[in-house]
Amino acid sequence: MRTKAIAPILADNLAGCERCQKCAAQCPGHINIPAMLAIFCQCQNGDRSALLPIKDFNKHGLPIDCIECGACTAHCPKHFDIRAAIKELAMQSMQE
Ligand code: SF4
Ligand code: SF4
Numbered sequence: 001m002r003t004k005a006i007a008p009i010l011a012d013n014l015a016g017c018e019r020c021q022k023c024a025a026q027c028p029g030h031i032n033i034p035a036m037l038a039i040f041c042q043c044q045n046g047d048r049s050a051l052l053p054i055k056d057f058n059k060h061g062l063p064i065d066c067i068e069c070g071a072c073t074a075h076c077p078k079h080f081d082i083r084a085a086i087k088e089l090a091m092q093s094m095q096e
Contacts, residue, residue, distance in 0.1 A: 003052055006079055006080075009040060009085040010044065013078075014038075014080075017034060018070075020077065022076060023073075023076050026074075028069060030060060030061045032061060035052070036086060037082065037085060038087065039054060043092060048083065051093050054089070054093050062093070063090035064093065065087040066087060066090060069083075
C-alpha cells in the first residue's frame with residue numbers, strides 16, 4: 001500500500017495552506033491549528049515574541065493540549081506534518 005509523503009512545515013511551504021480548517025475540525029484538543037502554524041512559522045523566522053499569546057496555560061485549545069493523535073496530519077490535503085509542528089510549539093512555549 002502506498003503511503004502519503006508527509007511534508008515538514010516550513011514558513012515557505014505554509015504559504016500553500018488552503019485554510020480549509022480540515023485539520024482543526026478533527027482536533028480533539030480544539031486547537032486553532034492554522035493560527036498555531038502561523039505562530040510556528042514566525043518562530044522559525046526568529047520572532048519568539050509570537051509565542052506570547054500561547055503562554056497562558058489556563059486557556060484551552062493551546063499546543064500543550066495536543067495528544068499527538070495525528071488526525072490533523074491525516075486530514076490535511078497538503079500532507080503537512082502538523083502534529084510535529086504543534087508538538088514543537090508546545091515545547092517552545094514551555095521553555096520561555
Ligand atoms: S495531533 Fe494534536 S493538534 Fe493534531 S489533531 Fe491530534 S490533538 Fe490536535
Ligand atoms: S488541513 Fe492543511 S491545508 Fe487545511 S487549513 Fe489545515 S494545514 Fe492548512
